[in-house]
Amino acid sequence: MIDNIRENFTHIFEEALILEINEVGVLKEVVEGEKLIEIGDYVRSMPLLISGAIKILREDDNGDELLLYFLERGDTCAMTLTCCLGQKKSEIRAIAELxxxxxMIPIQKMEEWTGKYKSWRNFVFQSYQKRLTEMLETIDSIAFLNMDERLVKYLQNKQKVTNDSVINSTHQEIAYELNTSRVVVSRLLKKLESLGKIELYRNSIQIVSL
Structure with missing residues (x-):
C-alpha cells in the first residue's frame, strides 16, 4: 500500500505523514455501482482515492437524487470530512462510478493530523474549497442553464471522469442524476443524436463531438 500512497500523494504529503497513512489506513476496493456511503449512515472513516471515481449524490424529500460532484484520483470528500468532524449522519450517498x-482513514486521525501536519491541513482546506466550487457550479447549472445545456455538461463531465467517450448509463439513470424525467432526457438525447453530437445505443451513449 505504501507504493500506492507515494505514487498519489508524495507531491502533497511529507514522508512522515505518508508512513502514518500506511500504518493506520485500510486499503479498500469497490466495484462499479457499489455503494460506499448511504444517507443516514454514521461515517467512521474518510476515503483517499487511489484510482477510479466516485459520484456524490443528494436526495430530496421525495427520494429523487441529484448529482453533486465526482471524486477522482487524489481526492477526498468534503461532505465526508464534515460528517466525521461533527459526528453526524451522512447527508450524501456515495457510489463507485468506476x-x-x-x-480509508479512521476519523480519530483527522483532527490529530490537522494539528500535526501542515500538508494535511492544507489538503483538507483545499478539498473543502474544491467541493464547494463544484457544488456552486451544480447550483448555477440548475438555476441558470436549460435542461439541454445541463445534459451536455453532464455528459462532458462523465467523459472526463471516466476518460471514455462511451457513457454506460440508461436514460433513466441520467434522469435520476439530473433530477428530471426520463422522457425529457430521451427527447434531448435524440436531439443531440440528430445534430451528430452523440450516437445512442442500448444502455450506452457514444459521444462524437460535444
Missing amino acids: DTTLI
Whole structure:
C-alpha cells in the first residue's frame, strides 16, 4: 500500500505523514455501482482515492437524487470530512462510478493530523474549497442553464471522469442524476443524436463531438 500512497500523494504529503497513512489506513476496493456511503449512515472513516471515481449524490424529500460532484484520483470528500468532524449522519450517498481503490482513514486521525501536519491541513482546506466550487457550479447549472445545456455538461463531465467517450448509463439513470424525467432526457438525447453530437445505443451513449 505504501507504493500506492507515494505514487498519489508524495507531491502533497511529507514522508512522515505518508508512513502514518500506511500504518493506520485500510486499503479498500469497490466495484462499479457499489455503494460506499448511504444517507443516514454514521461515517467512521474518510476515503483517499487511489484510482477510479466516485459520484456524490443528494436526495430530496421525495427520494429523487441529484448529482453533486465526482471524486477522482487524489481526492477526498468534503461532505465526508464534515460528517466525521461533527459526528453526524451522512447527508450524501456515495457510489463507485468506476472500479475504485481507496485508502480509508479512521476519523480519530483527522483532527490529530490537522494539528500535526501542515500538508494535511492544507489538503483538507483545499478539498473543502474544491467541493464547494463544484457544488456552486451544480447550483448555477440548475438555476441558470436549460435542461439541454445541463445534459451536455453532464455528459462532458462523465467523459472526463471516466476518460471514455462511451457513457454506460440508461436514460433513466441520467434522469435520476439530473433530477428530471426520463422522457425529457430521451427527447434531448435524440436531439443531440440528430445534430451528430452523440450516437445512442442500448444502455450506452457514444459521444462524437460535444
